[in-house]
Amino acid sequence: MRIIQSAWACNKPDLLRNNSGWLSPEYNLMSWTLSCLQLKQYYPELVLYCDSAYRKLLIDTLELPYSDVVCNLDILNKYHPQLWALPKIHSYSKQEKPFLHVDGDVFIWKKFEDSLLSSELVTQNKEAATDYYEKIMISLESALNYFPDEIQKERKSSKPILAYNAGIFGGSDISFFKEYTSKAFEFVNKNILNLSKINVSGFNIFFEQYLFYCLARKYNKKVNVLLSETIGDNQYKGFGDFARVPYEKQYLHLLGNYKKNEFVCKQMAARLRQDYPEYYYRIIDLFKKNKVILYHDYYNLESTTKDFLVQRYIRLNHNAVAVEKQEAVKALSFDFKRDLRKEIGNIILNKEQFIDFEIFNSRINSIIKIDFLFISKDYLYARDCFANFYFQYLFEDKSDIYNKKIVRGDDYRIIKSDFNWSSFIEKQKDNKLHESVKLEKSGAGISTLIIPECDQNKFSLTYIDELDLVILEILKTEKTIRELFDALEEYFDTDELFKIPAEFENLIFGRIKLGIHVKSIKAIID
Numbered sequence: 228m229r230i231i232q233s234a235w236a237c238n239k240p241d242l243l244r245n246n247s248g249w250l251s252p253e254y255n256l257m258s259w260t261l262s263c264l265q266l267k268q269y270y271p272e273l274v275l276y277c278d279s280a281y282r283k284l285l286i287d288t289l290e291l292p293y294s295d296v297v298c299n300l301d302i303l304n305k306y307h308p309q310l311w312a313l314p315k316i317h318s319y320s321k322q323e324k325p326f327l328h329v330d331g332d333v334f335i336w337k338k339f340e341d342s343l344l345s346s347e348l349v350t351q352n353k354e355a356a357t358d359y360y361e362k363i364m365i366s367l368e369s370a371l372n373y374f375p376d377e378i379q380k381e382r383k384s385s386k387p388i389l390a391y392n393a394g395i396f397g398g399s400d401i402s403f404f405k406e407y408t409s410k411a412f413e414f415v416n417k418n419i420l421n422l423s424k425i426n427v428s429g430f431n432i433f434f435e436q437y438l439f440y441c442l443a444r445k446y447n448k449k450v451n452v453l454l455s456e457t458i459g460d461n462q463y464k465g466f467g468d469f470a471r472v473p474y475e476k477q478y479l480h481l482l483g484n485y486k487k488n489e490f491v492c493k494q495m496a497a498r499l500r501q502d503y504p505e506y507y508y509r510i511i512d513l514f515k516k517n518k519v520i521l522y523h524d525y526y527n528l529e530s531t532t533k534d535f536l537v538q539r540y541i542r543l544n545h546n547a548v549a550v551e552k553q554e555a556v557k558a559l560s561f562d563f564k565r566d567l568r569k570e571i572g573n574i575i576l577n578k579e580q581f582i583d584f585e586i587f588n589s590r591i592n593s594i595i596k597i598d599f600l601f602i603s604k605d606y607l608y609a610r611d612c613f614a615n616f617y618f619q620y621l622f623e624d625k626s627d628i629y630n631k632k633i634v635r636g637d638d639y640r641i642i643k644s645d646f647n648w649s650s651f652i653e654k655q656k657d658n659k660l661h662e663s664v665k666l667e668k669s670g671a672g673i674s675t676l677i678i679p680e681c682d683q684n685k686f687s688l689t690y691i692d693e694l695d696l697v698i699l700e701i702l703k704t705e706k707t708i709r710e711l712f713d714a715l716e717e718y719f720d721t722d723e724l725f726k727i728p729a730e731f732e733n734l735i736f737g738r739i740k741l742g743i744h745v746k747s748i749k750a751i752i753d
Contacts, residue, residue: 228270228272228325228326228327228339228344229272229274229322229324229325229326229327230266230270230272230273230274230326230327230328230329231273231274231275231276231318231322231326231327231328231329231397232262232263232266232273232274232275232276232293232328232329232330232331233275233276233277233300233314233315233317233318233328234259234275234276234277234278234281234285234300234314234331235277235278235281235300235303235311235313235314236278236280236281237308237309237311238304238308239308240279240280242255242256242280242281242284243513243514243517243519244519248311248486248487249486249487249492250486250487250488250489250492250522251492251521251522252514252519253496253510253511253514253521253522253523254486254492254495254496254522256284256285256289256510256513257495257496257499257507257510258331258332258481258495259285259291259331260285260289260291260499260503260506260507260510261334261495261498261499261502261503262329262330262331262332262333262334263275263285263291263292263293263331264291264292264502264503264506265334265335265336266329266335267292267293269335269337269338270338271294272294272295273292273293273294274293274294274295274296274297275291275293275295275296275297276297276299276300276314276317276318276321277296277297277298277300278298278300278301278303278304278314279298279301281300282296282298288513289506289509289510289513290509291506297321299317299321300314300317300318302317303317306415307422307427309427309428309431310415310427310430310431311428311431312393312431312432312434312435313412313415315328315330315393315396315435316408316411316412316434316435317408317412319396319397319404319407319408320404320405320408320409320412322397322401322404323401324401325344325345325397325398325399325401326397326398327339327344327349327395327396327397327398328393328395328396328397329394329395330393330394330395330480330482332394332480332481332482332485332486333394333395333478333479333480333481334472334478334479334480334495334498335477335478336472336473336476336477336478337473337477339395339453342451343451343453345399346398346399346449346450346451347398347399347400347403347448347449348397348398348400348403348443348448348449348450348451349395349396349397349398349450349451349452349453350391350392350393350394350395350396350439350450350451350452350453351391351392351393351394351395351396351452351453351454351480352391352392352452352453352454352455352456352457352458353389353390353391353392353440353450353452353457353458354389354390354391354392354436354457354458354459354460355387355388355389355457355458355459355460356387356388356389356390356459356460357459357460357461357462359460359461360388360390360432360460361388363426363429363430363432363433364382364388364433364437366425366426366429367425367429367430367433368382370421370424370425371418371421371424371425372417372418372421373413373414373417373418374414375410375413375414375438375441377410377438377441377442377444377445378414378433378437378438378441380441380445381440381441381444388437389440389457390432390436390437390439390440390460391436391439391440391443391450391452392436392458392480392482393435393436393439394453394480394482395453396439398451400448403442403443403446403448406442407438407439407442410438410442411434411435411438414433414434414438415430415434432460453478454478461483463480463482463483463485466479466480466481466482466485467479467481467485467488467491467494467495469491469494469495469497469498470494470618470740470743470744471618471622472498473619474619474622474623475622481495490744492522493523493682496523497611497615498615500540500612500615501615501616504537504540504541505537508533508536508537508540509533511526511533511536512532512533512536514526515527522683523682523683524682524683525604525608525681525682540612562685563595563599563679563685563686564592564595564685565684565685565686567584567587567588567591567648567652568584568588570652570655570656571584571648571651571652571655572655574664574666579645580646580666583644583645583646583648584644584646584648586644587642587644587646587648587675590642591642591677591686594640594642594677595686598640599679599686602638602679604681605681607638607679607680607681608681610638610746611681611746614743614746614749616750616752617743617749617750617752618740618743620750620752621633621708621739621743621750622736628708629707629708629709629712630707630708630709631707631708631750631751632705632706632707632708632750632751633702633705633706633708633711633739633748633749633750633751634702634703634704634705634706634748634749634751635699635702635703635742635747635748635749636678636746636747636748636749638678638679638746639676639677639678639745639746639747640676640677641674641675641676641677641691641696642674642675642677643672643673643674643675644672644673644675645668645669645670645672645673646666646667646668646673647666647667647668647669647673647675647690648666648673648675648688649673649675649676649688649689649690650667650690651664651665651666651667652688653688673690674690674691674692674693674695674696675688675689675690675691676688676689676690676691676695676745676747678745678746678747687745689741689745689747691741691747694718694734694738695738695741695742695747697715697718698711698715698735698738698739698742698748699742699747699748701714701715702748705751708739711735711739712732712735715735719731
């Protein structure tokens with residue numbers, strides 16, 4: 228099967244300074260790199276359709292191993308830069324034999340089934356409209372002067388909007404794709420003068436995914452999907468869960484808000500570093516050489532070369548404590564201070580909230596000055612690199628999981644407050660619409676986990692409950708997971724445990740996973 232990808236710089240050729248919808252530009256390049264390398268593991272024929280900007284970056288500079296490169300997308304530079312589905316449509320139109328287009332934010336860890344690839348039409352899944360799609364469509368209908376007949380007929384039927392997600396798109400029915408792509412370009416071209424009246428980015432959904440659905444309906448075409456579930460347009464859950472690959476998940480797609488999610492982006496980058504360190508550090512080196520600030524500012528402090536970083540990473544994989552924790556001289560160059568007052572925003576605190584926040588902030592500053600003083604960024608980087616392996620080590624073989632050993636981490640500290648400041652700050656960070664965020668209070672006190680970090684956050688804050696505290700207390704010495712479960716049984720009603728053992732297991736496994744995510748728990752790897 229011929230696998231194709233398409234990359235267009237959207238008339239913004241400086242890809243080191245254009246985030247292309249991602250949290251930061253380096254994550255765009257890391258996504259392309261990981262997507263390409265994983266596809267290449269299973270499909271030798273992997274073709275890139277691109278413009279000259281992406282050819283220079285992905286092929287000439289990063290040397291991604293595409294089997295062929297077709298640099299024909301500069302022809303789209305006359306179009307609006309937010310018409311990001313056009314390069315895909317153009318690439319579909321150039322196919323003369325069965326193909327599968329895979330987005331550059333899609334990652335696979337196994338081959339697609341032959342029964343899927345042999346289909347006339349293939350997509351990721353059927354998509355159902357929520358109010359989000361419907362509102363965009365209504366705005367388009369009031370502003371655009373042309374709609375394909377297939378869309379008009381579907382709208383007149385008064386049926387809910389359905390579409391096919393184009394994370395993967397293709398098939399063997401080339402004549403269908405010729406007609407479909409022609410109609411898609413006609414849809415765009417006949418509305419060029421009206422683009423200023425609409426949300427252009429939202430338009431892409433309708434001339435690519437919705438039109439495909441309507442045309443397939445017209446001809447009563449069977450569309451085979453990778454995922455059988457019909458998913459709401461903004462309800463894609465678990466599509467960025469890198470902790471569960473490859474042992475539980477073999478397909479991820481960082482669509483929509485996943486690209487802006489800091490945790491998901493860092494997990495994706497960590498996966499690239501784990502599996503392809505040479506390419507990961509090639510990207511880091513590219514930004515450093517061009518003096519472009521990286522989001523993960525640990526590397527902005529590094530003055531070393533790519534080859535050194537690769538070799539150091541390889542050494543760290545063999546020895547988790549290769550970097551000593553007590554490096555006072557280096558530690559002095561890394562400042563853990565963070566302005567939490569700024570992060571809570573311009574909300575008006577009452578007297579009780581103000582006093583509690585000042586105490587909370589003061590305790591954190593004390594921890595930074597005393598407990599974090601001699602922790603170097605190099606030690607934290609080594610810790611993070613090694614932690615990437617914990618999930619797969621623990622959960623890949625469920626038959627042996629209870630014999631695996633875990634222990635609490637060395638670096639975290641816990642403070643208590645009356646209000647849940649950690650959750651509040653996190654919600655404020657993601658509060659794009661500046662809506663009112665509730666500040667939760669507990670009479671029993673809120674426990675917050677503070678972990679030093681070697682990135683722009685300086686330290687992380689995580690709310691934990693009584694069960695998390697109990698688990699951390701039990702894990703002050705190494706325990707097998709079976710020993711942890713046995714120790715926890717005294718905190719639960721025995722009769723209830725026997726009635727719902729699966730729920731108890733899922734609960735504790737969930738807390739272990741949380742601890743690994745926030746680095747308060749680590750695995751003992753033999």
